[in-house]
Amino acid sequence: MTRPRVVIIGGGFGGLAAAKRLARAEVDxxxxxxxxxxxxxxxxxxxxxxxxxPSDISAPIRFVLRRQxxxxxxxxxxxxxxxxxxxxxxxxHAEPIGYDHLIVAAGARHSxxxxxxxxxxxxxxxxxxxxxxxxxxxxxxxxxAEWERDAxxxxxxxxxxxxxxxxxxxxxxxxxPEFARAALRPDFRTFDAGGAxxxxxEGGDRLLPAFPTEISARVRRDLERLGVEVRLQxxxxxxxxxxxxxxxxxxxxxxxFWAAGNQASPLGRALGAxxxxxxxxxxxxxxxxxxxxxxxxxxxxxxxxxxxxxxxPGVCPAAVQMGAHAAANVRARLAGRSPAPFVYWNKGELATxxxxxxxxxxxxxxxxxxxxxxLWLFVHILYxxxxxxxxxxLLQWGYAYLTFQxxxxxxxxxxxxx
Amino acid sequence: MTRPRVVIIGGGFGGLAAAKRLARAEVDxxxxxxxxxxxxxxxxxxxxxxxxxPSDISAPIRFVLRRQxxxxxxxxxxxxxxxxxxxxxxxxHAEPIGYDHLIVAAGARHSxxxxxxxxxxxxxxxxxxxxxxxxxxxxxxxxxAEWERDAxxxxxxxxxxxxxxxxxxxxxxxxxPEFARAALRPDFRTFDAGGAxxxxxEGGDRLLPAFPTEISARVRRDLERLGVEVRLQxxxxxxxxxxxxxxxxxxxxxxxFWAAGNQASPLGRALGAxxxxxxxxxxxxxxxxxxxxxxxxxxxxxxxxxxxxxxxPGVCPAAVQMGAHAAANVRARLAGRSPAPFVYWNKGELATxxxxxxxxxxxxxxxxxxxxxxLWLFVHILYxxxxxxxxxxLLQWGYAYLTFQxxxxxxxxxxxxx
Numbered sequence: 001m002t003r004p005r006v007v008i009i010g011g012g013f014g015g016l017a018a019a020k021r022l023a024r025a026e027v028d029x030x031x032x033x034x035x036x037x038x039x040x041x042x043x044x045x046x047x048x049x050x051x052x053x054p055s056d057i058s059a060p061i062r063f064v065l066r067r068q069x070x071x072x073x074x075x076x077x078x079x080x081x082x083x084x085x086x087x088x089x090x091x092x093h094a095e096p097i098g099y100d101h102l103i104v105a106a107g108a109r110h111s112x113x114x115x116x117x118x119x120x121x122x123x124x125x126x127x128x129x130x131x132x133x134x135x136x137x138x139x140x141x142x143x144x145a146e147w148e149r150d151a152x153x154x155x156x157x158x159x160x161x162x163x164x165x166x167x168x169x170x171x172x173x174x175x176x177p178e179f180a181r182a183a184l185r186p187d188f189r190t191f192d193a194g195g196a197x198x199x200x201x202e203g204g205d206r207l208l209p210a211f212p213t214e215i216s217a218r219v220r221r222d223l224e225r226l227g228v229e230v231r232l233q234x235x236x237x238x239x240x241x242x243x244x245x246x247x248x249x250x251x252x253x254x255x256x257f258w259a260a261g262n263q264a265s266p267l268g269r270a271l272g273a274x275x276x277x278x279x280x281x282x283x284x285x286x287x288x289x290x291x292x293x294x295x296x297x298x299x300x301x302x303x304x305x306x307x308x309x310x311x312x313p314g315v316c317p318a319a320v321q322m323g324a325h326a327a328a329n330v331r332a333r334l335a336g337r338s339p340a341p342f343v344y345w346n347k348g349e350l351a352t353x354x355x356x357x358x359x360x361x362x363x364x365x366x367x368x369x370x371x372x373x374x375l376w377l378f379v380h381i382l383y384x385x386x387x388x389x390x391x392x393x394l395l396q397w398g399y400a401y402l403t404f405q406x407x408x409x410x411x412x413x414x415x416x417x418x
Numbered sequence: 419m420t421r422p423r424v425v426i427i428g429g430g431f432g433g434l435a436a437a438k439r440l441a442r443a444e445v446d447x448x449x450x451x452x453x454x455x456x457x458x459x460x461x462x463x464x465x466x467x468x469x470x471x472p473s474d475i476s477a478p479i480r481f482v483l484r485r486q487x488x489x490x491x492x493x494x495x496x497x498x499x500x501x502x503x504x505x506x507x508x509x510x511h512a513e514p515i516g517y518d519h520l521i522v523a524a525g526a527r528h529s530x531x532x533x534x535x536x537x538x539x540x541x542x543x544x545x546x547x548x549x550x551x552x553x554x555x556x557x558x559x560x561x562x563a564e565w566e567r568d569a570x571x572x573x574x575x576x577x578x579x580x581x582x583x584x585x586x587x588x589x590x591x592x593x594x595p596e597f598a599r600a601a602l603r604p605d606f607r608t609f610d611a612g613g614a615x616x617x618x619x620e621g622g623d624r625l626l627p628a629f630p631t632e633i634s635a636r637v638r639r640d641l642e643r644l645g646v647e648v649r650l651q652x653x654x655x656x657x658x659x660x661x662x663x664x665x666x667x668x669x670x671x672x673x674x675f676w677a678a679g680n681q682a683s684p685l686g687r688a689l690g691a692x693x694x695x696x697x698x699x700x701x702x703x704x705x706x707x708x709x710x711x712x713x714x715x716x717x718x719x720x721x722x723x724x725x726x727x728x729x730x731p732g733v734c735p736a737a738v739q740m741g742a743h744a745a746a747n748v749r750a751r752l753a754g755r756s757p758a759p760f761v762y763w764n765k766g767e768l769a770t771x772x773x774x775x776x777x778x779x780x781x782x783x784x785x786x787x788x789x790x791x792x793l794w795l796f797v798h799i800l801y802x803x804x805x806x807x808x809x810x811x812l813l814q815w816g817y818a819y820l821t822f823q824x825x826x827x828x829x830x831x832x833x834x835x836x
Contacts, residue, residue: 036561036829053471055826062605063827072607075561075829093565128830143454143493147511187480189490391813399809408473409481411454411493412546 003028003070006330007088007099009078009267011038011061013316014105014299017323019071025331029071030097032090035127036060036075040384042316043393044125045172048134048257049179050409051400056393057384058128078106081270083292101294101330104267104281105323108300108314111263111278118239122256125168132412134257138176139411141254146190156252158196161244163236164260165202166209167351170219172257173200174354177227183405199229199253201236201246203260208359210313210349215359218368222353236260262314264301271295276303285341287326293339296329298322304342312344316383321345352376355401421446421488424748425506425517427496427685429456429479431734432523432717435741437489443749447489448515450508453545454478454493458802460734461811462543463590466552466675467597468827469818474811475802476546496524499688501710519712519748522685522699523741526718526732529681529696536657540674543586550830552675556594557829559672564608574670576614579662581654582678583620584627585769588637590675591618592772595645601823617647617671619654619664621678626777628731628767633777636786640771654678680732682719689713694721703759705744711757714747716740722760730762734801739763770794773819 004027008015011033022029037058046052062073076090081104087096110124123133138160145157158180162173176198185194200207200223206216207223207230220230231246238245243252264279273289274282280303281289287302289295299319304312312318322342329339348362350372358372367375377397384390399405422445426433429451440447455476464470480491494508499522505514528542541551556578563575576598580591594616603612618625618641624634625641625648638648649664656663661670682697691707692700698721699707705720707713717737722730730736740760747757766780768790776790785793795815802808817823 036557036827053473054830055471055828058828060605060827063823066605072564073605074564075558076565128828132830139454140493146490146492147494187478187484187491391817392810395809395813405481409454409478410473410476410546412472412550 004100004334005030005098006101006103006327007032007097008103008105009033009088010105010107010299011035011073012041012105012107012299012319014107014319014323014326015103016061016064017320018103018105018298018327019065019068021324021327022330023068023070025070025327025334027070027101027330027334029068030099031061031065031071031073032076032078032088032097033061033073034075034077036062037128038064039128040389041126043380043384044128044131045168045175047128047131047408048125048138048172049175050135050139050183051175052393052396053408054128054132056389056396059389078267079270081267083272083289083295086294099294101333102296103323103326103330104271104295104297104301105299105319106265106267106301108262108264108279110258111261112258113261115239118258121239121241122163122244122258124258125172135408136411137255139409142184142188142193142196143411144254145193146188148191152252154191155197156243157254158191158193159199159243159251159253160196160255160257161199161201161251161253162257162259163201163244164258165200165204165207165230165232166259167349169200169202169257169259170207170223171352172259173198173228174223174226174352174357178354181227183409197229198227199231199251201231201234201244203233203235205233207232208349208351211351211359211361212366215361215366215368219351219353219359222357226354226357262300268297268301271297273297278303286329286339287322287342288329288339293333296326298326304344306344315349317347318344350376350379422518422752423448423516424519424521424745425450425515426521426523427451427506428523428525428717429453429491430459430523430525430717430737432525432737432741432744433521434479434482435738436521436523436716436745437483437486437741439742439745440748441486441488443488443745443752445488445519445748445752447486448517449479449483449489449491450494450496450506450515451479451491452493452495454480455546456482457546458798458807459544461798461802462546462549463586463593465546465549465826466543466556466590467593468553468557468601469593470811470814471826472546472550474807474814477807496685497688499685501690501707501713504712517712519751520714521741521744521748522689522713522715522719523717523737524683524685524719526680526682526697528676529679530676531679533657536654536676539657539659540581540662540676542676543590553826554829555673557827560602560606560611560614561829562672563611564606566609570670572609573615574661575672576609576611577617577661577669577671578614578673578675579617579619579669579671580675580677581619581662582676583618583622583625583648583650584677585767587618587620587675587677588625588641589770590677591616591646592641592644592770592775596772599645601827615647616645617649617669619649619652619662621651621653623651625650626767626769629769629777629779630784633779633784633786637769637771637777640775644772644775680718686715686719689715691715696721704747704757705740705760706747706757711751714744716744722762724762733767735765736762768794768797 080089180196181194352358498507598614599612770776
């Protein structure tokens with residue numbers, strides 16, 4: 001007798017949590033992902049800023065799930081979902097894969113607000129390739145500055161613009177000035193690498209909009225002390241290879257990073273279900289598709305109501321909870337029970353701002369400064385997948401903390417540059 | 419008063435040793451390299467086989483030389499050398515760089531014996547990009563095998579051919595069977611990943627031709643015990659995306675690695691000096707160019723006589739010694755002394771064959787088995803550039819040794835594949 005097959009699209013936090021929850025279920029699980037690795041996205045900016053190596057924050061999905069004998073992991077790019085036939089189609093594979101239950105956890109990419117022509121000049125930060133491209137751009141710009149004799153062009157080469165004042169933008173911008181002063185300055189001869197200019201641009205009226213207002217003000221002060229120029233209520237109106245236009249002001253900058261706005265995976269629309277403007281699939285309270293209980297959508301791809309008119313935020317704990325919940329509902333249905341509605345358990349928000357500074361907001365507690373920074377460290381190490389990664393990351397952070405140096409200043413060739 | 423300028427092309431072992439030897443000389447040193455990093459080439463195969471991360475075996479050249487205030491490091495690709503004008507031209511930079519002394523340490527690439535059309539199907543192992551491409555191919559072939567239902571095609575996907583029985587080929591081939599059995603087997607469901615077939619092909623009549631004959635026989639036995647098929651006196655007559663032809667026999671194999679033959683950098687010929695068939699520059703005993711004492715050639719690019727009609731081998735210690743010697747001769751000439759001839763100090767040969775086995779041959783001593791393996795470990799850790807790298811590599815090797823797992827099984831996109 002063949003057992004029911006649960007297909008999970010995506011090996012991120014949502015997909016992995018779903019697969020793990022099905023470890024001892026009487027089902028066959030198939031996890032399909034476009035990459036071979038699970039990625040610890042909250043630390044991705046530390047690959048971009050040369051603090052960590054790609055392998056420190058990622059692990060092969062099949063390695064993470066290797067003890068789960070009912071689970072097969074396949075590397076592939078899902079291009080179509082046929083809900084009538086209950087199959088998914090994978091690029092370069094003629095035969096579709098059938099499912100009895102489908103959990104779609106395909107995540108989101110950055111959104112350029114309809115200006116996709118900006119993407120080549122301002123990479124976002126969702127995949128390892130993105131982070132490696134950012135690292136390559138940052139380092140290559142400084143290398144070019146060492147050749148340059150014109151002060152204006154040197155200035156443009158060492159100006160870094162980060163677009164977006166959410167957690168990713170704040171964390172990325174906050175680490176660059178110290179990196180330039182402590183690690184890069186001693187290495188360059190023809191210009192002052194420590195004088196690199198870092199500009200953080202946010203369209204709204206405060207940083208970290210998911211945090212309380214007082215925290216936003218404090219974070220801004222902290223960033224400015226670190227040497228970051230913070231521009232609030234500033235819209236990016238143009239991005240080219242040479243810089244950005246902020247409102248009417250032209251800012252010459254070789255390096256522009258994009259950390260603003262999300263656009264959910266096109267697989268949401270491929271489901272043929274109702275999606276919101278960001279491409280998120282409107283799901284029922286139990287995370288299933290309206291009218292099709294065999295399909296659930298979890299993580300950044302799902303639009304789920306929370307409280308006070310707010311949505312469940314696009315953060316890792318939410319994706320983990322949704323993935324596990326969708327899997328639990330599959331088990332409930334197989335056991336003849338009815339699926340339960342999803343309830344989001346808010347574990348709080350954490351963001352770090354450079355060395356020794358962070359903010360943490362829990363439902364009944366706020367922590368800032370160095371205690372929050374150590375908390376941030378502890379939580380991130382704790383959740384890093386795999387024992388080896390934790391040790392390696394601790395070692396590299398310890399080294400960076402004590403010496404102010406960075407470990408991974410490699411420029412390797414790739415699709416996006418030299 | 420401007421000081422004499424010494425330009426060094428290449429930041430490998432030869433170039434770096436030359437730069438360091440000029441640290442306290444009354445000269446300006448300019449080091450030009452196509453990459454931003456010095457690479458510990460002897461461990462490059464450990465990036466290809468997923469044991470180490472790229473950043474474990476490399477360090478930014480400017481970081482290594484940051485305390486040397488008379489030295490500037492430039493990222494650039496030297497395209498021409500004008501000995502009459504005493505300048506070098508760098509790609510994308512209009513103005514040439516003048517020199518008073520030039521040390522060319524541009525190294526070698528793999529040679530396909532005139533069959534350059536094989537290169538896309540059988541990557542060599544000289545740069546980090548090469549190693550990442552090898553890693554990607556190896557892992558992608560196993561991922562494809564997990565999809566495959568035809569036993570013959572699955573066999574071809576999990577057959578790995580290593581061409582060349584020198585140290586690189588032996589070290590690379592020797593680690594793959596254990597990797598497949600211990601790390602990959604538990605992770606795959608549709609086939610036995612531990613049954614991967616590894617074939618080592620050598621055109622000559624023994625492995626490790628630089629070692630004594632008895633050692634070659636022992637290494638062959640060791641490799642065969644590990645599960646490597648060794649084919650001696652076997653010529654590769656064709657390489658395609660689907661496999662290799664060995665003499666008349668067709669061997670279906672998705673993964674072919676090239677570790678045979680060297681071709682020196684084209685900069686040798688660009689010097690307009692006499693080169694041998696492998697492109698190595700024939701230098702005077704003091705490593706300078708015949709008729710042009712302002713130019714020295716060191717490392718794999720130099721053809722230097724040693725003893726008994728043999729040449730100085732293309733190994734790291736030789737490159738280090740040559741680089742330091744050429745720099746010492748520059749200092750001698752500046753001080754009005756005459757340059758000294760180069761004398762190679764043979765420190766012995768070392769090669770490892772999988773876990774716990776290695777061979778070491780010194781002028782008056784031979785070590786094999788586990789003691790040689792620990793010696794190999796010790797020497798390679800000792801010479802790894804940078805404190806952090808040593809610790810990180812020790813940690814990763816310790817992890818791999820105790821758990822049989824590998825840390826860096828990432829497939830990241832690049833020029834050569836998905």
